[in-house]
Amino acid sequence: MIIIMHSHVTDDEIYAVEAKLKSLGLDANISRGVERTIIGAIGEERQVHKETLRALPGVENVIRVVKPYKIVARESHQADSVINVKGVSIGGKTIQVIAGPCSVETQSQMDLAAEGVVKAGCRLMRGGAFKPRTSPYSFQGKGVEGLEMFRQAAAKHNLPVVTELMDVRHLETFLEYGVDIIQIGARNMQNFDLLKEVGNIHTPVVLKRGLCATISEWLMSAEYIAAGGNHNIILCERGVRSFEKAYRNMLDITAIPVLKKETHLPVIIDPSHAAGKSALVMPLAKAALAAGADGLLVEMHPTPCDAWCDADQALAPDELTLLVNELRGIAQAVGRDF
Ligand code: PEP
Numbered sequence: 001m002i003i004i005m006h007s008h009v010t011d012d013e014i015y016a017v018e019a020k021l022k023s024l025g026l027d028a029n030i031s032r033g034v035e036r037t038i039i040g041a042i043g044e045e046r047q048v049h050k051e052t053l054r055a056l057p058g059v060e061n062v063i064r065v066v067k068p069y070k071i072v073a074r075e076s077h078q079a080d081s082v083i084n085v086k087g088v089s090i091g092g093k094t095i096q097v098i099a100g101p102c103s104v105e106t107q108s109q110m111d112l113a114a115e116g117v118v119k120a121g122c123r124l125m126r127g128g129a130f131k132p133r134t135s136p137y138s139f140q141g142k143g144v145e146g147l148e149m150f151r152q153a154a155a156k157h158n159l160p161v162v163t164e165l166m167d168v169r170h171l172e173t174f175l176e177y178g179v180d181i182i183q184i185g186a187r188n189m190q191n192f193d194l195l196k197e198v199g200n201i202h203t204p205v206v207l208k209r210g211l212c213a214t215i216s217e218w219l220m221s222a223e224y225i226a227a228g229g230n231h232n233i234i235l236c237e238r239g240v241r242s243f244e245k246a247y248r249n250m251l252d253i254t255a256i257p258v259l260k261k262e263t264h265l266p267v268i269i270d271p272s273h274a275a276g277k278s279a280l281v282m283p284l285a286k287a288a289l290a291a292g293a294d295g296l297l298v299e300m301h302p303t304p305c306d307a308w309c310d311a312d313q314a315l316a317p318d319e320l321t322l323l324v325n326e327l328r329g330i331a332q333a334v335g336r337d338f
Pocket residue numbers: 102128132164184185186187208238270273
């Protein structure tokens with residue numbers, strides 16, 4: 001941490017900062033320049049609030065040297081993390097597409113969806129049994145019954161399942177039903193109690209970016225999970241709120257190379273919730289892979305126009321097959337397998 005003092009700072013103010021740092025367990029390195037005095041704080045700075053120092057007389061600014069996140073930082077783990085989900089690797093050389101409906105509706109819908117996922121060549125399936133809906137009057141998901149339908153449909157093809165956890169009270173049930181990847185949705189990215197709970201288990205977690213979250217806030221949320229001991233975290237960019245009305249959310253492609261630099265965790269992209277329209281899914285998916293994403297989370301429904309939730313953005317099974325085929329070329333161009 002670097003503390004920059006005001007131009008007219010007094011010796012007493014400098015010594016007061018030094019004493020404060022000592023009381024916080026840090027050493028001080030005082031450097032008196034011609035115009036400014038700066039104090040370098042040496043030690044574990046993550047536990048120190050910048051405000052504590054900024055409030056002292058004579059202090060103009062306080063700058064952190066280390067990242068606020070530690071375990072998830074690339075600094076602490078150079079190699080890319082590869083998450084193994086029932087023998088399917090996420091974050092390695094192979095691109096993974098997690099596909100399936102927005103929500104679990106009926107057994108036959110899930111059976112057909114699972115067939116479509118396999119036919120397209122995807123190795124993981126998504127589907128929401130508990131749905132975060134803007135309106136309390138919208139379909140809220142089939143709940144535990146949905147987990148059962150999902151499990152049955154996926155088991156026939158040995159597909160690992162990805163589904164959203166909204167409430168810590170359902171965690172035990174998720175584990176009983178053998179959920180392979182727990183999704184933490186955009187609206188819960190900063191539900192810290194939920195993050196702590198999934199941090200205490202070893203089930204892989206897909207952590208979606210909050211609607212208005214900065215990359216730093218997002219990585220701090222990942223750090224919450226990692227701090228509990230669960231390092232099986234996959235980050236999912238799903239578009240952020242913007243002023244644009246022509247599509248649902250603005251897909252932050254720039255986040256991909258930034259995350260790749262900042263963290264060793266795998267990064268996947270959800271073009272469906274970003275676009276909000278099925279016709280936009282293909283170009284966004286291509287851009288995501290070209291920019292270095294490790295995979296995609298895509299909504300697909302056996303009959304999109306009948307979907308109970310997010311019908312506009314769902315691909316039909318044939319469209320998913322087409323998407324995967326088109327993406328093979330992009331994957332190859334960036335040195336990845338499919
Ligand atoms: C979803 O993937 O089903 C979902 C609700 O996404 P998000 O949390 O990104 O809105």
